[in-house]
Amino acid sequence: MxxxxxxxxxxxxxxxxxxxxxxxxxxxxxxxxxxxxxxxxxxxxxxxxxxxxxxxxxxxxxxxxxxxxxxxxxxxxxxxxxxxxxxxxxxxxxxxxxxxxxxxxxxxxxxxxxxxxxxxxxxxxxxxxSAVTALEAVRDGARVRPGQKVMVIGAAGGMGAYAVQIAKAYGTTVTGVCGAGKAALVRSLGADDVIDYTRAEVDRDGGVYDVIVDTAGCRPLSLLRRALTPRGTLVIAGGGHDSPGPVGGYTRQMRAPFVSLFTSQRLRGITSKxxxxxxxxxxxxxxxxxxxxxxxxxxxxxxxxxxxxxxxxxxxxxxxxxxx
Ligand SMILES: NC(=O)c1ccc[n+]([C@@H]2O[C@H](COP(=O)([O-])OP(=O)(O)OC[C@H]3O[C@@H](n4cnc5c(N)ncnc54)[C@H](OP(=O)(O)O)[C@@H]3O)[C@@H](O)[C@H]2O)c1
Structure with missing residues (x-):
């Protein structure tokens, strides 16, 4: 063959x-x-x-x-x-x-x-x-509930486009983070708001998100935490696979549960089953x-x-x- x-x-x-x-x-x-x-x-x-x-x-x-x-x-x-x-x-x-x-x-x-x-x-x-990981991130990792404010970083990407749709299906308000020119696509998937990351950072509005599903950009945990509410949940599903070092950007997934021990925010990485x-x-x-x-x-x-x-x-x- x-x-x-x-x-x-x-x-x-x-x-x-x-x-x-x-x-x-x-x-x-x-x-x-x-x-x-x-x-x-x-x-x-x-x-x-x-x-x-x-x-x-x-x-x-x-x-x-x-x-x-x-x-x-x-x-x-x-x-x-x-x-x-x-x-x-x-x-x-x-x-x-x-x-x-x-x-x-x-x-x-x-x-x-x-x-x-x-x-x-x-x-x-x-x-x-991509969709299986998005489902695991939104439903199982973040345990989203209706009415929550959810941010999906990398909202136009292979996984993020599913995460937006799945988060909307759970009755949440979704902000998608994507590059210039992808806002219309991300809105068409159901996102209520869009942040163009080439113009503004994810903490633009302060700590207002109950959930962040991070699939792209490999931002530092400290920056992501600034966009979360005090009891918010960060699920790192991807990003940084092409960063240098023996584990690339996966250091964030490894550090997240440790940092979580010292804060009221819930921080975690997921790997698809x-x-x-x-x-x-x-x-x-x-x-x-x-x-x-x-x-x-x-x-x-x-x-x-x-x-x-x-x-x-x-x-x-x-x-x-x-x-x-
Ligand atoms: N945990 C797991 O089991 C699992 C499973 C699948 C994938 N992954 C990982 O998840 C990550 C994403 O996978 P994917 O399939 O969605 O990749 P993808 O299809 O390449 O999508 C990546 C998206 O990231 C956006 N992006 C690039 N730089 C960004 C930035 N600085 N801020 C925000 N968005 C940015 C791009 O959109 P623009 O054009 O708008 O920049 C692009 O749409 C990868 O690292 C992959 O290895 C993990």
Whole structure:
């Protein structure tokens, strides 16, 4: 089968469109014929091996998994003997850690769910990482309640565009933080107000936000805390993946719970669990028309390197998807 693969860490130039063996599935796995694969900064992290600390998991000197891509939408081609709940022909979406920029991928059933019927494969592939993390940040990390004032930083990005929609679905008032030219998009997602970060900082209005969901910009905790109410909650879901050092900007996620011990504000970082349960919750929100994927660009499989280059520029308006 065709796949986008690499043997060494590096920039997108290290990626090649290659013929590789179709994955063999174990008794507890599902073989999916991939129709589309989402692109997000995590793909850049796995490709570059940066920040360096991720190499402990991804391979110290070279990537252990050579095929890139993690989010997928496709059709079940075969199921292992122990798999219940999926049969060949089912349209699914989810994640796999063995590389989704490929014609087929082996996936664990606990990371797959039925594709929302109203979405194309490209739209569905835009959901599994970004929307799941947004849901985990807004609902589980921040525990938003109706009437709260919520700020989403990076509101036009792959994750932020979902976080705005999900926060609105919970009955909150949302301020989106984005760059110049993205205000109309962010308002169209339901944001009540917009801060253009090139003109004003997030503490423009003082400490008025009950919740901040931070996905971009890698601002210092002290600045973010100035925008929070005294008992407000900060959830750091991203930002700083391309900062220097062994863990890049993740020092903020690591420091947040420690600082939280000494303040009435609740500060925390989250990492997505990428579970089917959250995908099923999202399917309901999508079916109800509450959440809609925003697709910035799609690229054919052979141009996956260009898709990653574009995401790496850090100014996507919604999601970037590779079609297979
Ligand atoms: N915790 C997890 O499990 C998890 C899961 C997925 C992603 N992530 C992380 O979350 C982060 C965002 O991912 P993503 O997919 O949303 O990325 P993305 O699609 O590249 O979006 C990033 C957005 O950030 C905005 N931005 C750039 N600089 C900014 C600044 N200084 N202030 C405010 N906004 C700014 C950009 O908008 P403008 O063009 O308007 O600047 C862009 O829309 C990444 O660091 C990623 O690694 C974490």
């Amino acid at each position: 065709k796949a986008i693969a690499q043997t060494v860490y590096g920039p997108a130039d290290v990626l090649e469109l290659r013929e590789v063996a179709r994955p063999a599935i174990g008794a507890g796995e599902v073989l999916v014929e991939v129709r589309a694969a989402g692109v997000d900064p995590g793909v850049w992290i796995a490709m570059t091996g940066r920040p360096w600390g991720v190499r402990v998991a991804f391979g110290l000197t070279r990537p252990k998994v050579q095929v890139r891509g993690r989010a997928l939408a496709g059709v079940v081609a075969a199921v292992g003997a122990q798999v219940t709940g999926f049969v060949p022909g089912d349209e699914v979406y989810g994640t796999s850690s063995t590389g989704t920029f490929a014609e087929y991928v082996a996936a664990k059933p606990g990371r797959l769910a039925r594709k929302p019927a109203g979405l194309t494969f490209a739209q569905a592939a835009a959901v599994p990482i 990428e579970r089917a349960a959250e995908l099923d919750d999202l399917t309901r929100l999508i079916d109800d028309g509450v959440v809609t994927p925003v697709i910035d660009r799609t690229y054919p499989l052979a141009s996956a390197a260009d898709a990653i280059r574009y995401v790496a520029e850090g100014h996507a308006a919604g999601k970037v998807v590779v079609t297979v």
